[in-house]
Amino acid sequence: MAARASSETSESSDKVSVICRALRRAIIEQALEPGAKLPEDALGERFGVSRTIARHALGQLAAEGLVELRRNRIAVVATPSWQEARDAFDIRIELERLVVRQLAGKLSKSQIAELNAHVDAEDRARGGTDAVSIRLATEFHILLAHMTNSPILVRYVSEVAYRCCLTLSLYSRPHSTECAINEHRAIIAALAKGDATKVMELMHHHLDSVATRALVAPAPQRGRDLLDILAPYADEVTSNRVVKLPKVARRG
Amino acid sequence: MAARASSETSESSDKVSVICRALRRAIIEQALEPGAKLPEDALGERFGVSRTIARHALGQLAAEGLVELRRNRIAVVATPSWQEARDAFDIRIELERLVVRQLAGKLSKSQIAELNAHVDAEDRARGGTDAVSIRLATEFHILLAHMTNSPILVRYVSEVAYRCCLTLSLYSRPHSTECAINEHRAIIAALAKGDATKVMELMHHHLDSVATRALVAPAPQRGRDLLDILAPYADEVTSNRVVKLPKVARRG
DNA sequence: CACGGGAAAAGTGCATGCAAGCTGAATGCC
């Protein structure tokens, strides 16, 4: 075993990996909102590397779907559409059902303890900012994925979970973490008991309710192409005019 | 709609995307076997670009799991372990069940025709090399994913399918495509009929049988860490010696 | 005052150059 460590994604002490991790975390903690600009020079200067490296990191993040890369334009934090968000959650449900199916009844005492410790941390973070709560909740799922010992599964679950995180920061305003934490505890219990179908059902329900809590209205209220938001209002003004709107104010 | 085209992966006419596509195809057609070296300058020279671009492309491919990147060493085509292959297939099954679930009964006549045309092409390719058959079979699944209109799902299915392709080229020697083609036809039929549970079952069975046909023996006979292969034989020679084996022959 | 054109500024796309690390083989030692 071992020896497979590097590559695969994330780990390794490459400069670009470091930047990727930093940006990833900044994005899922909403320090960088969707739509935020990510100029190569600024990134390079901030992290003490050249544009080449910053650029490479942006490429990786774009492959993960966290960053949007447009030719000859400044890269921005991705702004998933409502439909993309829904798709991401659908995929996530299947992936995580697989995770818990593989894990049910297979966890050691220390692993159960580790999971419980993490949920305790989530509990303690309840008073803090939403961003940290969301991050911890996401990390719980990634921790589960890690326990499958399948690097591929870890990668996919992480990626799709990060994407969902991004979504949450976009569409879900008043975030209630309490129930999610209880659901996490229930999942751990079922996992320990070894009831595969039960835990799959729990996970399904858990993610489904997170998704519906988040994606109640298919209408993105904030950000996201002013053009789309204003489309219905524009009709009465510009029945014949081409939809030009020369310079739209850019957030941030 | 539209406007989402680029980014996401693959498409776009970036030089790096072009190289990625070319390499990806070369890898899944086994023109580049697992373990094959991919030096940056050679790639750059071959594609008429600088090392910078070749390097970036290798980075993307590594993120997809097709290429293995080792610090300060020449990149090589990935050589998934048997376990990783099994994991990839498990994930693939879940993902593709989701695909056909979303598609059942939702396909237009022209889409059905497109699928049938593809399988016809698979049929015609039966006489040719295994590599082309495998590629076509894989592309059938990716075509299916495309029809969901979910870019994220397309990306994951493509990625995991390519990985499985790589696996097939590693572990499955005598490849029999006939049954697979019939299974494809059965899936199309069930899809057209709109029986979601039936088509999910078909897809599950199809992928499962492909996997078992491919992964019969958990022992990788070719390539892949001579150390692992020789481990059982080494016991009688080196009961006490540290497992040093200073310089193991490296397959060209 | 609004509108349009054009030039400067900013930012990306890409190639090249230099330093550092790994590979492999020839050399010296036992």
Place this chain on the structure above:
DNA sequence: GGCATTCAGCTTGCATGCACTTTTCCCGTG
């Protein structure tokens, strides 16, 4: 003769530089 050592080369890691594109702002015009 077998083994460790060292040195040359090849290859990667990364920064910098130049060309091109996009954006922004300024100014003249209707």
